[in-house]
């Protein structure tokens with residue numbers, strides 16, 4: 001694989017970053033994942049805008065140059081012959097010197113790394129069979145709207161879900177579902193799509209925005225509000241959205257079948273329109 005580090009395209013085994021980088025020492029970094037289908041980028045604009053927002057919220061010394069970023073993304077797709085998969089982009093605050101909680105805001109030169117990863121995203125088994133989730137307490141920090149690389153709790157939650165025979169975890173705060181470990185969460189009840197409203201409690205998904213636009217085009221009813229675990233158990237349908245999963249059906253929550261226990265119609269329709277609109 002050819003990867004990108006601070007201006008250079010390198011074979012992956014020649015790419016290096018300092019051990020003093022604050023991304024490594026403090027998880028002081030932000031990222032974006034853009035999906036690629038037929039060599040084309042999906043939702044690039046939204047990802048790049050969110051990247052700048054994350055940087056600004058953390059007062060990182062970063063001015064995202066959109067055309068330059070697009071160029072690097074395209075170059076990586078080309079050099080790696082990427083047909084389906086994703087491009088991972090990570091900015092860390094960089095290496096200001098010694099390990100210190102405080103950092104010099106102006107002088108720190110950020111570190112930018114990017115790489116590609118092949119992954120089947122269209123015509124997946126998940127689309128066909130759906131996912132099983134378990135609910136777990138949401139123990140993440142309070143600024144989940146910032147896409148930071150501190151992903152330890154979501155990783156542990158995913159492992160716990162797998163240990164319980166499921167695919168993913170839906171995280172819960174005060175009895176209400178926040179989101180999945182790496183996706184936004186939805187239920188459907190009596191034809192209405194319910195998903196948590198945007199706040200600091202969840203990531204403002206780029207796919208979420210597109211899927212809600214699709215719902216509007218299909219004249220489906222949408223309520224943006226928190227929903228409880230009990231509401232999820234009683235839902236007719238459930239699904240999750242993310243850059244690489246589009247709208248993935250959820251067929252089981254905590255061992256209980258959702259509706260018929262088969263992937264639902266609403267998520268299938270949304271998925272179809274999303275693909276039509278974005279590819």
Ligand code: PDD
Pocket residue numbers: 033179180181182183184202203204205206207208241242243244
């Ligand atoms: N995850 N919520 C969380 C916590 C996420 O990590 C993600 C994305 C989403 C969906 O956002 P989007 O639609 O913009 O991909 C929601 C990425 C894909 C990841 O960490 O790999």
